[in-house]
Amino acid sequence: MIELIHEKETLIFGCGNPLFGDDGFGPEVIRYLEQAGTLPPQAACLDVGTSIRDLLFDILLLENKPAQIIIIDAADKPGKEPGEIFEIDVDEVAVQKAGDFSLHQFPTTNMLKELKEHTDMRVSILVVQITGLPEEVDPGLSAPVSAAVPKMGLQVLDMLSSDSTLS
Numbered sequence: 001m002i003e004l005i006h007e008k009e010t011l012i013f014g015c016g017n018p019l020f021g022d023d024g025f026g027p028e029v030i031r032y033l034e035q036a037g038t039l040p041p042q043a044a045c046l047d048v049g050t051s052i053r054d055l056l057f058d059i060l061l062l063e064n065k066p067a068q069i070i071i072i073d074a075a076d077k078p079g080k081e082p083g084e085i086f087e088i089d090v091d092e093v094a095v096q097k098a099g100d101f102s103l104h105q106f107p108t109t110n111m112l113k114e115l116k117e118h119t120d121m122r123v124s125i126l127v128v129q130i131t132g133l134p135e136e137v138d139p140g141l142s143a144p145v146s147a148a149v150p151k152m153g154l155q156v157l158d159m160l161s162s163d164s165t166l167s
Contacts, residue, residue: 013070019139021133022142036153065121068124090123
């Protein structure tokens with residue numbers, strides 16, 4: 001995995017813990033993209049589970065950083081419908097309690113802001129609205145979030161195909 005962050009122009013990170021319901025959305029999207037097999041050669045997708053902070057720290061230290069990272073995760077934003085896909089700006093990422101298995105906590109938020117503000121790297125955060133997260137281990141996505149997996153996969157592929165640096 002670490003070799004890919006040195007070799008690819010675009011990195012797609014699927015974040016989340018599949019043992020906690022809808023929080024497993026990011027890894028499911030990565031699985032979808034791997035099975036589709038249609039990523040351009042300059043892109044790589046990685047199921048990073050709950051270790052996004054370690055990878056972002058490694059990227060911050062790289063001399064030659066990727067041109068773009070796309071982070072796929074689950075979120076709970078008021079006013080959104082379960083299964084709805086949307087993009088959030090790095091500056092909108094809310095800090096949640098430390099027990100959450102999510103990229104939405106410090107120091108991850110700080111590292112994303114650092115990459116956005118102090119590099120030429122494009123940082124995109126694509127999320128799905130969850131139905132809720134269980135308080136104890138309960139694997140499996142809810143129906144609306146499961147239905148959003150191929151939609152998110154296609155949205156990522158569309159982003160990559162419309163990106164002139166990857167053509």
